[in-house]
Amino acid sequence: MTSRFLLLLALLLGSAPALADATHYPLTIQSCDRQVVFDQAPRHAVSHDINMTQMMLALGLKPRMVGYSGISGWKSVTPEMAKILDGLPELAAKYPSVETLLNADVDFFFAGWDYGMRVGGDLTPQTLQPLGINVYELTESCAFVMKRPAASLDDTYNDLRNLGRIFDVQDRANQLIASMQAQVADIRQHLPTRQPRVFLYDSGEDRAMTSGRLGMPQALIEAAGGRNILDDLETSWTRVNWENVVERNPxxxxxxxxxxxxxxxxxxxxxxxxxxxxxxxxxxxxFIVIPYVQATPGIDNVLAVRTLAQGFHAQ
Known part of the structure; x- marks a missing residue:
């Protein structure tokens, strides 16, 4: 979370697309390979991870939330983020349990595969739906459960648009999307044609944690005018041998x-x-350094594209 987040919110007050129609319930939303039905806007929502929590806060959904999870156990919270989170409890520092969500009377869980949920785990759409908890899955993470195209910034826009419909805040979502699109278009307008070879390093020593073409870094690197050296790997966040990195010479x-x-x-x-x-x-x-919240799908993707573009093409 940076001061640019506040600037992005301020842009919502500027010029905006035409007003959207109000949500009519019951509403059916596509989430990965599932269709989720909402009889009404959620009133006791929980978001997992800092990027998804940012999305919901940017849409003004704090009054509809009973908490969040998966932030303090992994990432530091900036003073700006702490102010926005003030009064909203963290239900779990890392991963919430089914019992945690039930005890908070949660009716909506915004998470993703490898972002709070894992295939075959205790916390999935299939385990939560019978308990009255609707799950919306982060679009980029759908690569873990279904075949899909390479990651793009449209994944983030899709999540914002769907959240807008689910909570009946479409106008705010559309304005935020339009602002992000305009900023990315402005950055891309000034990019040179040459694409430097780029390797994203997340962590790891014996092997490197990185991203193939299905992870958000693919979209960020491409939007900033670079080429992910692992763009031929049909995978999201993954580990590779160092020999692969050397051969592709970023x-x-x-x-x-x-x-x-x-x-x-x-x-x-x-x-x-x-x-x-x-x-x-x-x-x-x-080397270029970006924080986790910029490398994962969310409103700070625009900041990542700007930082990467400046670093890729610095003279």
Whole structure:
């Protein structure tokens, strides 16, 4: 969360698309490979992870929420984010349980696969729906449960649009989407034609946690005028051998900053890794750091595209 988040919200007061029709319930929403029916707007919602919590707060949904989960256990909360979260309880520092949601009388859970839910786990749409809890799945994460195209910024726009319909705040959602689209279009208007080879490093020492074409970093790198060196991998967040990185010889390395290992420590690990010494990005010390909240689907994707574009094409 940065001051740019507040700027983005301020833009909602500017020019906007035509007013949308109000939601008529019951409402059917496509969520991954499921259709979810809402008889009314949720009144006791919970969001999981910092990116999805940001989306809901940006849409003015705090009064409809009973809490959030999965933030303090993984990422630091900025002072700006703390102010916005004030008064909203964190139900679980990492992963909530079914009992946690039931005890909070939750009727809506916004999460994703590998973002609070795992295939075959205790907390899934299939386990929660019979308990009266509707689940909306983060679009980008659908790659874990179904075949889908490469990740794009449209995934984030789709989530905002669907949340707008579910909670009957379509106008606010449409204005936010239009603002984000305009900012990305402005960035792309000034990009050179050459696309540098880019490797995203999330974490890991024996093997590297990174993203193939189905993860949001693919969309961010592409929108910023770069080329993900792993854009041929039909996978989302995944691990690869360092030999794969060396063979594809990235010119720029993007480091995701979160967790106990700092971005500076990650950079030093890469610089000292014996197998990477022939890689152009290592030899030229070309690193770009973005926080976790920008690397995952959400309203800060625009900030990531701007930062990456500036770093990719710096003279």
């Amino acid at each position: 010119e720029v390395i993007v480091i995701v900053d979160y967790g106990e290992v700092s971005a500076q420590q990650k950079e030093q690990f890469l610089l000292n890794h014996p197998a990477l010494q022939s890689v152009d990005a290592i030899k030229q010390r070309r």
